[in-house]
Amino acid sequence: MASKRGRKYGEQVGRTAHLQVRVRPGISVKANAVADAAGVSLAAYIDALLEREELDENGIPMWWPKQEVMDFPQAG
Numbered sequence: 001m002a003s004k005r006g007r008k009y010g011e012q013v014g015r016t017a018h019l020q021v022r023v024r025p026g027i028s029v030k031a032n033a034v035a036d037a038a039g040v041s042l043a044a045y046i047d048a049l050l051e052r053e054e055l056d057e058n059g060i061p062m063w064w065p066k067q068e069v070m071d072f073p074q075a076g
Contacts, residue, residue: 016043 023031035045054062 019046 031045032042035042038045040048056062
């Protein structure tokens with residue numbers, strides 16, 4: 001996708017990794033609207049969003065629904 005005129009890019013442009021995802025159309029519209037409003041690229045917005053993600057002790061986002069952990073007997 002070509003860059004949008006006037007958008008600023010993050011400082012790490014030369015040191016990035018490719019991240020390809022598929023999201024629902026409404027989420028794509030929302031993400032692009034937020035990036036446009038902030039005056040940054042979609043990549044810079046997603047990078048900043050994930051940089052600020054708060055994780056629990058297991059590395060799971062704090063807002064993620066808690067799941068029951070099932071204990072299975074060990075083989076042996």
